[in-house]
Amino acid sequence: MAEWFDNFFSGIYAKVLPNVFSDKDTTHHVHIVKRLLRLRKGQSVLDVPCGMGRLTIPLAKMGVEMTGVDLTAPYIRRARGDAKKQGVNARFIQSDMRDIDFDAEFHAAFNWFGSFGYFSDAGNLEFCKRVFRALRPGGKFLVEAINRSWIVSHFRPAGEQTIGRVKIIQRSRLRRRSSRVETTWTFSQGKTTETHTSNMRMYTAADIRALLRIAGFREIDLFGAHRFADIKPSANPPVGRLTRHHHRIIAVATKPKGKGGRR
Numbered sequence: 514m515a516e517w518f519d520n521f522f523s524g525i526y527a528k529v530l531p532n533v534f535s536d537k538d539t540t541h542h543v544h545i546v547k548r549l550l551r552l553r554k555g556q557s558v559l560d561v562p563c564g565m566g567r568l569t570i571p572l573a574k575m576g577v578e579m580t581g582v583d584l585t586a587p588y589i590r591r592a593r594g595d596a597k598k599q600g601v602n603a604r605f606i607q608s609d610m611r612d613i614d615f616d617a618e619f620h621a622a623f624n625w626f627g628s629f630g631y632f633s634d635a636g637n638l639e640f641c642k643r644v645f646r647a648l649r650p651g652g653k654f655l656v657e658a659i660n661r662s663w664i665v666s667h668f669r670p671a672g673e674q675t676i677g678r679v680k681i682i683q684r685s686r687l688r689r690r691s692s693r694v695e696t697t698w699t700f701s702q703g704k705t706t707e708t709h710t711s712n713m714r715m716y717t718a719a720d721i722r723a724l725l726r727i728a729g730f731r732e733i734d735l736f737g738a739h740r741f742a743d744i745k746p747s748a749n750p751p752v753g754r755l756t757r758h759h760h761r762i763i764a765v766a767t768k769p770k771g772k773g774g775r776r
């Protein structure tokens with residue numbers, strides 16, 4: 514059965530994604546991820562899903578051995594092409610994030626910017642378990658998710674914005690029982706219009722902690738950001754301790770060394 518993300522990203526959204534953030538924003542994101550995961554040159558790191566390699570390529574330029582995984586074939590092609598043009602060595606793999614099959618290969622992994630909670634609860638757990646297995650003992654996983662506590666008190670059923678040259682109209686429904694937001698997106702550029710519906714799981718602090726623990730992670734630190742634009746590396750820590758007033762949750766979880774690291 515087709516799932517909402519199978520087609521969402523390959524149409525007009527491909528023209529949206531490169532324009533969501535400025536280069537300066539992306540530089541901030543790279544620094545935050547690097548700092549929270551304490552990345553060093555020579556470490557091997559998994560960016561999943563990597564989109565068009567927005568963070569993968571700059572991190573690879575800094576000497577981190579990067580692997581990017583994404584479902585959308587044209588994004589992977591573009592990432593490979595950009596890496597080549599810039600003389601950067603990075604590995605890109607086209608795959609569903611639930612199917613990644615690495616074993617104790619990475620020092621760290623991250624899932625950044627609106628890329629978490631795409632699946633059923635079982636699917637989201639499966640993804641976390643796959644990341645767990647992909648990490649070396651002591652490896653860290655950073656995941657960025659929507660904060661359910663914030664959404665419930667600030668829910669807006671309608672929104673409009675223009676990104677690049679694409680006009681976007683959103684109509685959302687909050688499904689409190691299942692903790693999901695279902696959004697119908699209308700993307701228009703010139704004479705072309707596309708409509709897609711996304712369906713994403715939101716997490717409270719307790720939910721995300723529980724999910725990561727079930728997947729095997731320990732030492733789970735939770736940070737919060739109000740908006741992506743507020744994510745600045747100049748602050749110390751770069752993002753604050755999570756509260757219900759934060760729109761986004763950034764969790765950093767560790768795969769234990771020793772017995773707990775075996776799954």
Ligand SMILES: C[S@@+](CC[C@H](N)C(=O)[O-])C[C@H]1O[C@@H](n2cnc3c(N)ncnc32)[C@H](O)[C@@H]1O
Pocket residue numbers: 518519522530561562563564565567568582583584585588608609610611624625626627628631
């Ligand atoms: C909002 S974008 C974020 C991309 C990237 N992390 C960034 O910050 O630029 C979400 C990405 O998830 C990818 N994606 C969607 N469903 C996926 C799946 N099931 N497995 C792997 N990647 C998926 C899309 O192709 C898209 O590149």
